[in-house]
Amino acid sequence: MFKTLVTITAAFVAISTGILWHRTYGSLSDKIEGWSSKVFPTACQCIYLLLDIFNPLLGIPQYKIFRLLPDKDWFGMKRAMWKNELLIEDSTIAGVPVTTFLSHNIPSPSPGIIYFHSGGMVMGSNNAGSSLTLCSHLANKTKAVVISVGYRLAPENVYPASFDDAWNVVSTILSDPLKYNINGSRIALMGESAGGLLAQAVSLKLANHPQIPNRIAAQVLLYPWFQLIDMFCLPSYKLYSEGFVVSDRITAYCVSALTMGNDEMVPMYISGNVSKYFMQTKYWKYLAPLSKCKLNPTKDNITLPKIFIEKVTDQYLSPLLADDLSSTPPTLLGISEYDILESESSLMSQRLKEAGVNIITKRYKTYHGFVMNLGIPMSNKTLAKLALNDTAVFLNAIW
Structure with a gap:
C-alpha cells in the first residue's frame, strides 16, 4: 500500500511538473536564448497559468492574480542592499505616494529624475522590488535625485486617475524644485511601459501650461505604450x-x-x-x-x-494620436525588439523625428520589461545594464 501511494504521488508530481514546464518554460519563444534570459518570461507564464486556472474556477479578478507576481521588497532587503550608498525615503507629493532615492554626498541642488513604473497601470508600485532596484541603480549611476511615483491603479481607479497623479507630482516639483533638492533646469522624466505613456503624456500637457516656471530637460521611455485603439492590425x-x-x-x-x-x-x-x-x-x-x-x-x-x-482617443492616454508632438523634450526611446508594443514605438520614433524633436532610438533584441531583470536572481542582466548605461550617458549629455 505504501509503495503504491509513493508511486501515485511520484507520478502526480511528474505529470504536474511536465504540464507546468510545458505551459510556462516550454511555451516561450525560441528567440529567447539562454536559460538565464528565460527567468522573467517564465515567471510571467506562471502568472498566466494561474489566470487560466483561478479566474474561471474561483472567479478571482485578474488584477488580483497579476499582483501575485513576486515583485515585492521582502523584509526591506532591496533597500538594505543600498543603505551605504543611498538614502531611500517614502513620502507624498501633492498627496501622491512617492519614494525618493538620493546618493550620499552629492551637490545641492542636483539633477532630478521623476520615474513612473510599469505594470499596465493595473499592477506595480513605487515600492515594488523592480522599481526599487531600477531607481537605486539609476540614482547611483547618475548622481541625481530619483523620485518614483506611486500613481493610482486600475480597475479601482479608472483613467484619468493615474495621469492626474503623474501630472500633479511633476507640476508640483517643477513649480518649486529646490524644495526637493533639485535643479529646476535639469529635470528628466522616465518611464517603463505604461510609465513611458505617462511620461510622454505629461510632456504633452506641459506645453499647455507656460505658467509653470521650469521645463522638462529630457525624457527616457523604455518599451513604452503609446496608443490604445489597436491590438489587432499593427x-x-x-x-x-x-x-x-x-x-x-x-x-x-x-x-x-x-x-x-x-x-x-x-x-x-x-x-x-x-x-x-x-x-x-x-x-x-x-x-x-x-x-x-x-x-x-x-x-x-x-x-x-x-x-x-x-x-x-484622449492624447493623454494615447499620445501617438496627438496632433502636435513638437513640444516633446529631448528623448531616449528604448524599444524591445520582441514586444507587442514594438510597432507603435517605431511609429512614435518616426513622428518625433518629423516633429523636430531631438530623439535617440535604441533597439534591444529582447522582450518587453527586460530591465526588470536587474532585480531578479539568476536572470541575464546584460541588456538591462546596457539600457541603464544608455540612460545615464544620455541624461549626463543633456545635463
Whole structure:
C-alpha cells in the first residue's frame, strides 16, 4: 500500500511538473536564448497559468492574480542592499505616494529624475522590488535625485486617475524644485511601459501650461505604450503576442480595466472590432503606415461605449494620436525588439523625428520589461545594464 501511494504521488508530481514546464518554460519563444534570459518570461507564464486556472474556477479578478507576481521588497532587503550608498525615503507629493532615492554626498541642488513604473497601470508600485532596484541603480549611476511615483491603479481607479497623479507630482516639483533638492533646469522624466505613456503624456500637457516656471530637460521611455485603439492590425501584435512576456489578451485586459473598470472590452479588442471601428476615424492615419489591415470602404456596424471612445482617443492616454508632438523634450526611446508594443514605438520614433524633436532610438533584441531583470536572481542582466548605461550617458549629455 505504501509503495503504491509513493508511486501515485511520484507520478502526480511528474505529470504536474511536465504540464507546468510545458505551459510556462516550454511555451516561450525560441528567440529567447539562454536559460538565464528565460527567468522573467517564465515567471510571467506562471502568472498566466494561474489566470487560466483561478479566474474561471474561483472567479478571482485578474488584477488580483497579476499582483501575485513576486515583485515585492521582502523584509526591506532591496533597500538594505543600498543603505551605504543611498538614502531611500517614502513620502507624498501633492498627496501622491512617492519614494525618493538620493546618493550620499552629492551637490545641492542636483539633477532630478521623476520615474513612473510599469505594470499596465493595473499592477506595480513605487515600492515594488523592480522599481526599487531600477531607481537605486539609476540614482547611483547618475548622481541625481530619483523620485518614483506611486500613481493610482486600475480597475479601482479608472483613467484619468493615474495621469492626474503623474501630472500633479511633476507640476508640483517643477513649480518649486529646490524644495526637493533639485535643479529646476535639469529635470528628466522616465518611464517603463505604461510609465513611458505617462511620461510622454505629461510632456504633452506641459506645453499647455507656460505658467509653470521650469521645463522638462529630457525624457527616457523604455518599451513604452503609446496608443490604445489597436491590438489587432499593427504587426508586432501578431508577431509577439505569444511566447514572450506580454500578450495581446493581457494588454486588452489592462486597457479595459483602465478605461471601464472591468474586462468588458477584452473580446472587442481580441476580435478586432475595436480596430475595425477606429479604422473609419481620423485617428487611424497615425497607425496606417504600419497597419496590416485594409480599410473597409463600408463602415462595419460596430458600436463601442461612448466613454471608452473618449478615453482611448484622449492624447493623454494615447499620445501617438496627438496632433502636435513638437513640444516633446529631448528623448531616449528604448524599444524591445520582441514586444507587442514594438510597432507603435517605431511609429512614435518616426513622428518625433518629423516633429523636430531631438530623439535617440535604441533597439534591444529582447522582450518587453527586460530591465526588470536587474532585480531578479539568476536572470541575464546584460541588456538591462546596457539600457541603464544608455540612460545615464544620455541624461549626463543633456545635463
